[in-house]
Amino acid sequence: MLPGFNLTLGYTLGYLSLIVLIPLAAVFLKTAELTLAEFWNVVTAPRVVASYKLSFGMSLLAAAINAVFGLMLAWALVRYSFPGKKLIDALVDLPFALPTAVAGISLTALYAKNGWLGQFLEPLGIQVAFKPLGVLVALVFIGLPFVVRTVQPILEDLDTELEEAATSLGAQRWQTFRHVILPIVFPALLTGFALAFARAVGEYGSVIFIAGNIPMVSEITPLMIITKLEQYDYTGATAIATVMLILSFALLLIINGLQAWTAKRTGRDR
Secondary structure, three states, X not given: OOOOHHHHHHHHHHHHXXXXXXXXXXXXXXXXXXXXXXXXXXXXXHHHHHHHHHHHHHHHHHHHHHHHHHHHHHHHHHHOOOOOHHHHHHHOOHHHHOOHHHHHHHHHHHHOOOOOOHHHHHHXXXXXXXXXXXXHHHHHHHHHHHHHHHHHHHHHHOOHHHHHHHHHOOOOHHHHHHHHXXXXXXXXXXXXXXXXXXXXXXXXXXXXXXXXXXXXXXXXXXHHHHHHHHOOOHHHHHHHHHHHHHHHHHHHHHHHHHHHHHHHHOOOOO
């Protein structure tokens, strides 16, 4: 046994309890003050259900978009040399460093009807700001680094001899990518997808500015929780938070199970 194991384990469990377990327990305990009928009425109100659909639907879609384009960006950064590569590599981490409110204001300024990009989209009938599409744009922006930084180290460690061997056997580029590279990268890609999804579900600052917060249209669930808190409806806020917590945990559990299954099939769980 490692020296100091008991002390380290005790410190870890204590820290975990203070930061994660106790706050989560408080959410469930506060929600328990509601009767089952009251809880059901709160979490199934039409306005709340609409926010569920928007938050979880856009989070899944944003994570899927980031999985595709994050993989492409990581591939370009690892495999190619081009002018401005170091700058782009640094810009990938910008959503980590940028305050979410600043990101939301910047995206709104870009995609508003008179914004730099919005003025060109408006004649095409495409409205981004103050629409559900604006929520998607914000969630894609804040989630991209999770996929890139998760996949990038795997691609850097990938032996190019595997690709050369596949090419020498007559495999085309797409076949090499599909049968050689993707199975190796896929578990990391799923991890990036899960991280991007988890980040998007709870995102608030960058979304509220560009979403417009129109009830039944572009109102996210975290905003519903804040609204309940501002009305001093603490049990209602924790009830909605409980539903978000359960749904998020279930989806992440499915993703992690798929990741473990994929790693086992490819022999990378050893």
